[in-house]
Amino acid sequence: MKNEMKKVKDGKIRDIYDLGDKAIYVYFDKIATSNIVFSETIPDKGKVSNKLTAFWYNYTKGCINNPMISINNADMPEEFQTKEYEGRTMLVERGIQTLPVGGCVRGYATGYIWQNKLNIPEIRDLKEAEKLSCPWYTPTTRGTMYRGKRINIDQSVERIGFELTRKIQEKSIELYNMCSEYAMTKGIIIADTKFKFGINKNENLVLVDQVVTPDTSRFWLEENYKIGRPQTTYDKQLLIEELTKLGWNQHAPMPIISKEMTIQLSKVYKEIYQKITGDKI
CATH class of the missing domain: 3.30.470.20 (ATP-grasp fold, B domain)
Structure with missing residues (x-):
């Protein structure tokens, strides 16, 4: 179960879950400035942050390595394959x-x-x-x-x-x-x-x-x-x-x-x- 996974980072913009040699990034719709996270959310912001980062990771991988393994829902643990997490999760390598x-x-x-x-x-x-x-x-x-x-x-x-x-x-x-x-x-x-x-x-x-x-x-x-x-x-x-x-x-x-x-x-x-x-x- 997701709530039994070790949460490496309990963030406001992004949570990180430990999967052993891998991790899951989960992006939210919160926005922050000056180190302060606002209570209001920006619809679909988390999806943009996740998917645009994935785009640039793929585009620049010939220049420099990155930790991304996949953002495909089917590659995520079952607990993250729900509609709630669609487009918001990134599977990455750990140890960085x-x-x-x-x-x-x-x-x-x-x-x-x-x-x-x-x-x-x-x-x-x-x-x-x-x-x-x-x-x-x-x-x-x-x-x-x-x-x-x-x-x-x-x-x-x-x-x-x-x-x-x-x-x-x-x-x-x-x-x-x-x-x-x-x-x-x-x-x-x-x-x-x-x-x-x-x-x-x-x-x-x-x-x-x-x-x-x-x-x-x-x-x-x-x-x-x-x-x-x-x-x-x-x-x-x-x-x-x-x-x-x-x-x-x-x-x-x-x-x-x-x-x-x-x-x-x-x-x-x-x-x-x-x-x-x-x-x-």
């Missing part, structure tokens, strides 16, 4: 040690680097949302709910060593270019995204966690893209912008996410999934 440092790759002058452009000579003369001459890599510490802390290369070396720091930087940029080029063929701009990595039992670097989803990336539609102004995002940034307008200070009491916002977020999450994969949820 997640690294304490990941990477954020930015391809456009937006977000953090736009806000700090005066301190970054390479983008000082760019307009808002303009494409960078080359992807901008920033190492980040491992954080909960996809909120890691930015660090510099020297701090990354202190935590994981020079060789892993170099590999993560190279793979992050390679992955960003690979995914970004594909997304552009579907009319989507990946303005920035975050990657997490681990070391498997064979001591190889592997890609872990969500990959290029609306939780971890900033998506723009190419048809609406215009340099010199803020862009409409198709990702979790919509919620962050709404919370900023409400004046929330990222501490309790938590604001209530409006019904309209949950519907809008669900719509854009599913729209991005459909545009990238060609499938509907």
Whole structure:
């Protein structure tokens, strides 16, 4: 029975169940920002996170290994083959040690680097949302709910060593270019995204966690893209912008996410999934 399996992680966004040499990821519809999980749910968000990650795992497997074995319902233990879990589960290999440092790759002058452009000579003369001459890599510490802390290369070396720091930087940029080029063929701009990595039992670097989803990336539609102004995002940034307008200070009491916002977020999450994969949820 499922409730007799060892739950490795009792999360709010995702639970992990132990199957011995394998594990089951179960994605939920909750959403989090600033390390805080909201009580409101975003319809079908868990399916998007799971299935879009699976898509990118398959697409990038020639570049880097990942832990995915299957997302097919028939490959799951019987307890997870019900309609409740359909599209939300991923069977993965166990024994992967997640690294304490990941990477954020930015391809456009937006977000953090736009806000700090005066301190970054390479983008000082760019307009808002303009494409960078080359992807901008920033190492980040491992954080909960996809909120890691930015660090510099020297701090990354202190935590994981020079060789892993170099590999993560190279793979992050390679992955960003690979995914970004594909997304552009579907009319989507990946303005920035975050990657997490681990070391498997064979001591190889592997890609872990969500990959290029609306939780971890900033998506723009190419048809609406215009340099010199803020862009409409198709990702979790919509919620962050709404919370900023409400004046929330990222501490309790938590604001209530409006019904309209949950519907809008669900719509854009599913729209991005459909545009990238060609499938509907």
